Amino acid sequence: MHTTLGCYAIAVAIITVWSTTFVSTKVLLRSLSPEEIMFCxxxxxxxALLAAYPHRHRSSGIREELLFAGAGLFGGTLYFLTENYALKFSMASNVGLLMATAPMLTVLVARFLNANEPFNRQLAVGCGIAFLGVFLVIFNGHFVLKLHPLGDLLAVVAALTWAFYSILVKQIGNRYNGIYITRKIFFYSIVTMLPFLAFGDFRCDFGRLRDPEILLNLLFLGVVASSLCFLVWSKIIWKIGPVAVNNFIYLEPFITMLAAWWLLDEQLTPIAVTGGIVILAGVYISTQAVHKRPRSV
Known part of the structure; x- marks a missing residue:
């Protein structure tokens, strides 16, 4: 993680892990509600983070606590709720496409909040090219875009909450141990999701955890995809910034497509392969752009 190239490689590895979480989530949805999966x-x-780093640090004040609370609310509670319910009310293809706006929304949020993140023509072009590639991969020659207003709106909100989370993590900085920072963000995620659990489909039936399939999938989502990946993702944000890191989100549908081809023997079509190449080109252009001096579009 000491070099920019190393950060990019780790970002791809994390996106690869996150691209497989849909399988675990689908398995768990047979037995658990979206709220129960999120809480567990x-x-x-x-x-896991508490066991790895049980120490505490003295807070520097109310502003710092608000940053942590905001990161927990946006990156935990609101992101997972809006994403899960978007999938419930809309088509998966719609949600996948709209969630891919997260990198572009990160650029806009960073500019709006004056977060000293790069914004130039090359970055805008790279984002547009990558988004086109996402479109090709998701629709794969079968263009069916049906509007589902509530679900589609929730998908955009989910992408927006991730953009705010990324900016807040950058503002929190790495003044403390990274494990402690990630742990504190998850603490506030749990606190802010409690009101939603009170009104949602949540049951305190922990006996279901005796099912090995449920337990193993929850451990993968909680320990690997959440604690470990969120920790490393935060470190990369501190190193190269939220705009550069979030560009790799464009790769998620492409990696999912490759995983389905490799593991599920699904067919790779020329349009999908072309979309993957277009995504890679867009991500390359965007990552090159973030190292240039910002100028107005």
């Missing part, structure tokens, strides 16, 4: 995932992530 965050509890396991918090406990």
């Amino acid at each position: 995932r965050h509890i396991l992530a918090y406990l």
Whole structure:
């Protein structure tokens, strides 16, 4: 992680892990509600981080606590709720496409908040090219875009919450141990999701955790995809910035497509392969752009 190229490689590895979480989530949805999956995932992530680094640090004040609370609310509670319910009310293809706006929204949020992140023509072009590639991969020659207003709106909100989370993590900085920072963000995620659990489909039936399939999938989502990946993702944000890191989100549908081809023997079509190449080109252009001096579009 000491070089920019190393950060890019780690970002791709994390996106690869996150691209496989949909399988675990689909398995768990047979037995658990979206709220139950979210809560158990965050509890396991918090406990894993607490075991790895049980120490506390003295807070520097109310502003710092608000930053942590905001990161927990946006990156945990609101992101997972809006994403899960978007999938419930809309088509997966719609949600996948709209969630791919997260890198572009990160650029806009960073500019709006004056977060000293790069914004130039090359970055805008790279984002546009990568988004086109995402479109090709998701629709794969079968263009069916049906509007589902509530679900589609929730997908955009989910992408927006991730953009705010990324900026807040950058503003928190790495003044403390990275494990402690990630743990504290997950703590506030748990606190802010409690009101939603009170009104959602949540049951305190922990006996279901005796099912090995449920337990193993929750451990993967909580310990690997959440605590470990969120920790490393935060470190990369501190190193190269949220705009550069979030560009790799464009790779998620491409990696999912490759995983389906490799593991599920699904067919790779020329359009999907072309889309993957277009995504790679867009991500390359965007990552090159973030190292240039910002100028107005």
